[in-house]
Amino acid sequence: QVQLVEAGGGLVQAGGSLRLSCAASGSIVSIVFMGWYRQAPGKQRELVARIISGGNTNYADSVKGRFTISRDNAKNTVYLQMNSLKPEDTGVYSCNAGGPYFESWGQGTQVTVSS
Numbered sequence: 001q002v003q004l005v006e007a008g009g010g011l012v013q014a015g016g017s018l019r020l021s022c023a024a025s026g027s028i029v030s031i032v033f034m035g036w037y038r039q040a041p042g043k044q045r046e047l048v049a050r051i052i053s054g055g056n057t058n059y060a061d062s063v064k065g066r067f068t069i070s071r072d073n074a075k076n077t078v079y080l081q082m083n084s085l086k087p088e089d090t091g092v093y094s095c096n097a098g099g100p101y102f103e104s105w106g107q108g109t110q111v112t113v114s115s
Helices: none
Strands: 002-007 010-013 018-026 033-039 046-052 057-059 067-072 077-082 091-099 102-105 109-114
Touching: 002 091, 002 102, 018 033, 018 091, 018 109, 033 067, 033 077, 046 067, 046 077, 057 067
Parallel strands: 010 109
Antiparallel strands: 002 018, 018 077, 033 046, 033 091, 046 057, 067 077, 091 102, 091 109
């Protein structure tokens, strides 16, 4: 069992930055990947960024060059640095972690980008 606690959402003007964090606890050794998804009003949830245990990362095309996912293994925490934010980045951002036998989700944090 893995528990995820997110922090860092909020309201920011277009062009601004935010950093989200996701702290994992529980069966940490079983985690193979961690990532962030977002869901905008009226839209399906989409993968924003993911980091695999070996360090490989992948990003949605819409955020490449603006968002960076990283991790601090000592703190069991994954970060999503979001720069040059756009109104279309608005949504509920949820942390996700998974392994061979499980998948866990955080409670979600609201990110609102005003124009």
